[in-house]
Amino acid sequence: MMAIFGAPLPQENDSYQAVCTAIDMIKALKRFNDKNCQKGWPLLSMTIGINSGEVVAGYIGSEHI
Numbered sequence: 001m002m003a004i005f006g007a008p009l010p011q012e013n014d015s016y017q018a019v020c021t022a023i024d025m026i027k028a029l030k031r032f033n034d035k036n037c038q039k040g041w042p043l044l045s046m047t048i049g050i051n052s053g054e055v056v057a058g059y060i061g062s063e064h065i
Contacts, residue, residue: 004057015052022048 003021006014025048033043 004055007057015050018050022050 003018005011005018005021011017025046029044029046037043
């Protein structure tokens, strides 16, 4: 999953919003795992990376869609 903040126009709090979203994602996964652990299901894990600065985005690499 990729989330982009500040596109198409940057906002003053893009970095703050990205960090808040990451924290919410961590909390949501913990609730999910807590509930499903009781059912004997395996735990899920994730990693989160936050970056800032310019980016080139779009469909890059193949002539075929």
